[in-house]
Amino acid sequence: MLFDVVPKERREDFYDRDEELSGILEALRLGERLVIVYGVRRIGKSSLVKVALRESKLPYVLVDVRELYYSENMVTIPYLVKYLIDGFKKYMKWCEKLGFNLRDALKRIRKVHVKGYEVEIEPKARISLTALFSEISSWCRKHGMRFVFVFDEAQYLRFSNIRYDGLFAWAVDNLSNITFILTGSEVGVLREFLRIDDARAPLYGRYRREIYVDRFSRDQSMDFLRQGFRELGLQPDMDELGEAVEAFNGLVGWLTYYGYYRVIRKLSHKEALNKVFEEGSKLVLEELIKVIAPSKKRYTAILKAIAHGITSWSDIKAYTIAKTGSITDKRFTELLKKLVKYGYLLKEDNRYKIPDPIVKYVVMEKL
Numbered sequence: 001m002l003f004d005v006v007p008k009e010r011r012e013d014f015y016d017r018d019e020e021l022s023g024i025l026e027a028l029r030l031g032e033r034l035v036i037v038y039g040v041r042r043i044g045k046s047s048l049v050k051v052a053l054r055e056s057k058l059p060y061v062l063v064d065v066r067e068l069y070y071s072e073n074m075v076t077i078p079y080l081v082k083y084l085i086d087g088f089k090k091y092m093k094w095c096e097k098l099g100f101n102l103r104d105a106l107k108r109i110r111k112v113h114v115k116g117y118e119v120e121i122e123p124k125a126r127i128s129l130t131a132l133f134s135e136i137s138s139w140c141r142k143h144g145m146r147f148v149f150v151f152d153e154a155q156y157l158r159f160s161n162i163r164y165d166g167l168f169a170w171a172v173d174n175l176s177n178i179t180f181i182l183t184g185s186e187v188g189v190l191r192e193f194l195r196i197d198d199a200r201a202p203l204y205g206r207y208r209r210e211i212y213v214d215r216f217s218r219d220q221s222m223d224f225l226r227q228g229f230r231e232l233g234l235q236p237d238m239d240e241l242g243e244a245v246e247a248f249n250g251l252v253g254w255l256t257y258y259g260y261y262r263v264i265r266k267l268s269h270k271e272a273l274n275k276v277f278e279e280g281s282k283l284v285l286e287e288l289i290k291v292i293a294p295s296k297k298r299y300t301a302i303l304k305a306i307a308h309g310i311t312s313w314s315d316i317k318a319y320t321i322a323k324t325g326s327i328t329d330k331r332f333t334e335l336l337k338k339l340v341k342y343g344y345l346l347k348e349d350n351r352y353k354i355p356d357p358i359v360k361y362v363v364m365e366k367l
């Protein structure tokens with residue numbers, strides 16, 4: 001069902017994205033070792049990867065690094081190993097169905113035990129990630145298989161006492177039967193963390209496939225909503241759909257919520273729109289507050305300027321100075337860049353805008 005609000009896993013619940021899906025599937029078929037999926041919040045990255053992996057019929061494990069970070073505050077190796085092991089339990093049946101024998105693959109790692117559908121690490125054991133990746137890769141090589149590790153929202157790996165980009169570079173160079181899929185919604189943050197454009201950094205020059213998940217066009221948004229209604233046997237009012245398409249600027253996550261409230265929860269059109277803005281703004285605010293905390297007044301002034309339609313560097317700066325006092329060019333540019341890096345702002349032809357309508361609403365109404 002298109003209007004189901006959890007990340008999609010089945011192709012039939014997932015609208016379009018044919019090109020992005022074939023990109024991932026081709027990379028897996030060709031045995032490529034590193035795939036990076038970029039796209040702002042709620043654009044459908046997790047769904048895309050899950051659907052692709054189901055279609056690929058490859059064994060995989062997915063770790064939601066954002067969730068790990070929020071619950072543990074730090075992405076250390078022991079936590080990551082623990083989450084991977086938990087992931088193995090979760091995906092064990094799927095892996096087995098595809099002929100991947102986890103027990104066999106993990107057998108050579110000391111202090112890891114597999115019993116039935118349980119995987120356990122001995123208390124206080126320090127398992128190395130390189131050992132874990134290596135054993136799985138060598139098992140797969142022997143059996144002519146490929147295993148996929150997905151690190152969803154991989155930019156959170158930066159909150160650690162070790163640098164994971166070196167580890168990935170090593171794995172990409174040495175482990176022929178493993179593919180890493182990394183996703184990131186703070187696009188600039190992920191690129192910076194991986195240092196893929198830095199000639200002195202470990203991942204520089206490594207082949208990788210990069211996939212950008214973009215907003216839907218107006219036509220796609222309209223068609224998505226229409227299909228969602230039809231799937232449930234309903235004939236939508238086209239004017240209402242037009243308004244929803246206008247309101248959510250091609251962000252499929254918000255369109256899905258609208259469809260859910262309108263069709264499944266049976267709210268009126270206006271109520272459903274309001275509900276998406278109200279509920280959505282809670283999600284947005286919680287994250288935005290953390291990002292702008294180091295300089296809340298200035299970030300708020302910048303965002304408010306842009307929300308009110310001011311778009312050029314110098315006009316936004318003038319507005320910020322009027323609201324919060326003087327600021328150097330360098331510092332002002334840093335603040336602006338950080339908002340772009342986190343995906344809150346989009347810079348196009350030297351003009352800044354807020355691409356997510358719910359973010360804009362939060363800036364106008366809640367900051």
Ligand SMILES: Nc1ncnc2c1ncn2[C@@H]1O[C@H](COP(=O)(O)OP(=O)(O)OP(=O)(O)O)[C@@H](O)[C@H]1O
Nearest residue numbers: 005006007008014015041042043044045046047253
């Ligand atoms: N192509 C699609 N067809 C149908 N529903 C979709 C599609 N893409 C995303 N969705 C829906 O949109 C919402 C957001 O999707 P998803 O969680 O996959 O995005 P994301 O980019 O991983 O978001 P986040 O940044 O919050 O992790 C979910 O409710 C999901 O079911």
Ligand SMILES: [Mg+2]
Nearest residue numbers: 045046047152
């Ligand atoms: Mg996601």
